[in-house]
Amino acid sequence: MSEGDVDIGNEEAATLDGPFHAGPVVQSNRWDDGWAALETAVRRAVPRDRRSLTGTRILGWSETRHDPISSADALSKVTFVGNTLTQPADDYLLYAVWAPVISITARKVWSGGSAVRPESVTVTLIGSNGSRRSAALSDGNGWRATWTGLATVTADRKYVTYALEEVAVDGFSVEVAGDVSSDFTVTNTYVIPKRDVDVDVRFEGRFAEKYLPENKVVHLIGSDGSDRTLTLTKDGSWSGTWTDVPETDSEGRPISYTSKQDSVPFFEWTVSGSFDNGFHFVDVCTIGEAELDKNEMHEMWL
DSSP states (O other): OTTOOEOOOOSSSSSSSSOEEEEEOOOOSOOOTTTHHHHHHHHSSSHHHHTTTOOOEEEEEEEEESOOHHHHHHHOOEEETTTTOOOOOSOEEEEEEEOEEEEEEEEEEEOOOTOOEEEEEEEEEETSSSSSEEEEEEEETTTTTEEEEEEEEEEEEEEEEEEEEEEEOOOEEEEEEEEETEEEEEEEEEEOEEEEEEEEEEEETTTTTOOOSSSEEEEEETTSSSSEEEEEEETTTTTEEEEEESBBBSSSOOOOOEEEEETTTTTEEEEEEETTTEEEEEEEEOOOHHHHHHHEEEEEEE
């Protein structure tokens, strides 16, 4: 080997524990071509099937004077880390230690809430090596983002794991599924807002007490076609509550509500109030004294 040459060793690179790999690079005592030439040689030493992936990250170097060592030993004796190399005084057999870099994709799935979805959401890929990479997902990028060149191990040979977080989206729950091997899917499900709606009835008229019904059925009618009923009684103070009434449909479109009651003999009713503030019925007895006398006479004959 001529002075200054960088050569590739013939020993086949070994696949070690996990994603680590080590392969020999023969280096003379001249470093005139510097790091770039040596790095090129190392990358050429990476097995072809690894080169066809997203790339590799050189972690460091292990050196032995003159005599080759196994790739496993090279991995366990990394002495150079990063781009800092020390010029040897004699011929050394250098082993490059590397690990593949990977790509991770995150995609967004929506479930419901089409009328109230935000224009974009922010997700962050967090690595156990302290890395943080954020991306905005939107309709413009198909609600998808891909991060490339991600390390799988650290320079001190620790595995790098990744997790995905999303900035909270109002009105939606979030579920993150997947991992490094299967990419991440973030599902946002619309949570229909609900509320309780109160209702009460007041009876008016001189003879209202005499003609009070046993109960009164009231309805909460939604613009979505829903009809919720309540039965009000004297024992219940002629009041009640519709519980967990949806404010919107499953896509986030508002539902409007009105209220009505079933007819009750001898009473005419009116209603006031709203979905937000509750509904209030007033039932006015239509029986006057003359009608009362007629009814009492009728009851006596019966």
